[in-house]
Amino acid sequence: MTDLTCDVLVVGGGIAGVAAATAAARQGSKTILIESKTFVGGVPATGYCLHNFIAKDGRQVVFGLAQEIVDNLIEMGGAVGHVPYKGFVCAVTPIDGEMFRFLSNRLVDEAGAQMIVGVMAVGAEADGNGRISSVHVATKSGISKIRAKVYIDASGDGDLAVFAGAKYGKGDDKTGKMQPVSMIIRCYATDNNKIAEQISVVTPAMAKRRDHPNPIPVYFNGHFGRWNDYVLENGIFPNKDHKVFFNTVWPNHINVNTSAATGIDGTDSVDLSKGTVQLTKQIYKIAKFLREFVPGFKDAYFAPSSWAQVRETRRIKGLCEITDQDILQGKKYADTIGKICFPVDIHDPDTGQAHFQDIGDDGTFDIPFRALVPEGLANVLVAGRCISASQYAQGATRNHAPCLVTGEAAGVAASIAAKRNCSIPEVDIKQLQRLLLENKVFLGEGFSPVKSAQGLGR
Numbered sequence: 001m002t003d004l005t006c007d008v009l010v011v012g013g014g015i016a017g018v019a020a021a022t023a024a025a026r027q028g029s030k031t032i033l034i035e036s037k038t039f040v041g042g043v044p045a046t047g048y049c050l051h052n053f054i055a056k057d058g059r060q061v062v063f064g065l066a067q068e069i070v071d072n073l074i075e076m077g078g079a080v081g082h083v084p085y086k087g088f089v090c091a092v093t094p095i096d097g098e099m100f101r102f103l104s105n106r107l108v109d110e111a112g113a114q115m116i117v118g119v120m121a122v123g124a125e126a127d128g129n130g131r132i133s134s135v136h137v138a139t140k141s142g143i144s145k146i147r148a149k150v151y152i153d154a155s156g157d158g159d160l161a162v163f164a165g166a167k168y169g170k171g172d173d174k175t176g177k178m179q180p181v182s183m184i185i186r187c188y189a190t191d192n193n194k195i196a197e198q199i200s201v202v203t204p205a206m207a208k209r210r211d212h213p214n215p216i217p218v219y220f221n222g223h224f225g226r227w228n229d230y231v232l233e234n235g236i237f238p239n240k241d242h243k244v245f246f247n248t249v250w251p252n253h254i255n256v257n258t259s260a261a262t263g264i265d266g267t268d269s270v271d272l273s274k275g276t277v278q279l280t281k282q283i284y285k286i287a288k289f290l291r292e293f294v295p296g297f298k299d300a301y302f303a304p305s306s307w308a309q310v311r312e313t314r315r316i317k318g319l320c321e322i323t324d325q326d327i328l329q330g331k332k333y334a335d336t337i338g339k340i341c342f343p344v345d346i347h348d349p350d351t352g353q354a355h356f357q358d359i360g361d362d363g364t365f366d367i368p369f370r371a372l373v374p375e376g377l378a379n380v381l382v383a384g385r386c387i388s389a390s391q392y393a394q395g396a397t398r399n400h401a402p403c404l405v406t407g408e409a410a411g412v413a414a415s416i417a418a419k420r421n422c423s424i425p426e427v428d429i430k431q432l433q434r435l436l437l438e439n440k441v442f443l444g445e446g447f448s449p450v451k452s453a454q455g456l457g458r
Helices: 015-026 064-076 097-111 159-163 192-199 225-233 269-293 324-329 391-397 400-420 429-438
Strands: 004-011 031-035 114-117 120-126 132-139 142-153 168-170 185-188 205-207 216-223 243-247 253-257 301-304 314-316 336-340 344-347 354-357 365-368 380-382
Touching: 004 015, 004 400, 015 031, 015 064, 015 097, 015 142, 015 400, 031 142, 064 097, 064 400, 097 114, 120 159, 132 159, 142 159, 142 400, 159 314, 159 380, 185 269, 192 216, 192 243, 225 269, 269 301, 324 365, 324 391, 336 400, 336 429, 344 391, 365 400, 380 400, 391 400, 400 429
Parallel strands: 004 031, 004 142, 031 114, 142 380
Antiparallel strands: 120 132, 132 142, 168 314, 185 253, 185 301, 205 216, 216 243, 243 253, 336 365, 344 354
């Protein structure tokens, strides 16, 4: 591959990177998106929900590109909209992973961005003022350089920002432990009504498809307590009453989220490979258990997801850190670029068990633009799960709807900086908010970007 030049380079083609590249290209910037895997779309393309659009009081607070994606998926038959639920959230947005992959590819391509897959960022050249001049990428033909005016780190792990010298936190501040990595289990030829009857601890979220006559359970959660003796005796899970989450948009295909490999550092290739081996073996045992014991899986066949999904690694230190108190108080910011309404979702680093904590106030908090701006770097933004947040706050910011929100905002901000030839901290917040509002992003009730952007700060 020859060296390349562009206005905006997006590193990472997961959900945040897809949003960032689409948004930047739509603003007219020459954009390149690189992804280490062989397709774009990230974790949702393997079978996870797009959590979360609806706050605990029933208001929808996430719109913009995120809602455009849901609308497109509904039209494609790969989503059923935002479905009321009486579990740990008041609504869920299940999608079909393959449809999301198709759509991600289409969005980036039709926006005019260039996608390069199967390549990995392995280094960066930066000056003493925190300005990256080029990124080194490993390709089939060797090491090449990509030069851009502005760079967006949507790698999930903050790789590019760290190459450029950014400071970061990682794992628990005292122990260094991180949440476990997982693999979704994709199950076919299932009877989803039977599964829900046996396992769900609350009324399942029910929805209709245009091509199916009856409502189907599309999301529910529960545990395997009924089979504790067998589970523990055979080492299926490490604990009693092991929790499990199900999602689907089909009557006879369901995704099972229950596996966990603990003690894995997602920034270490050897460690992550070890986790992948563990999870693949674990899923084989889980699949046999489901087929043999759980009604609804009798005739099912199973497939592990394409790679191990990482919940937590680096959190880049930004000009502003989203704190524990911001979550508990439902903090609102003058330089907001969007809202988060998914509760804090932390999986125990030792058992993998999920624990949830509601957001305070109205059930939403704002994402300040400064949380996307790495401290000490001039032409870099971060988007997705590596934005500036405490470990506790990252339990909310890492989820998929927040990644779409931060990705879209990073893409628009990068385009502004590239066109004006200014540093990221110099981006006009009022202009950014105005463009986001034009893109139908929700910034708050009665929000005025001109008025709200005065006097940035806590």
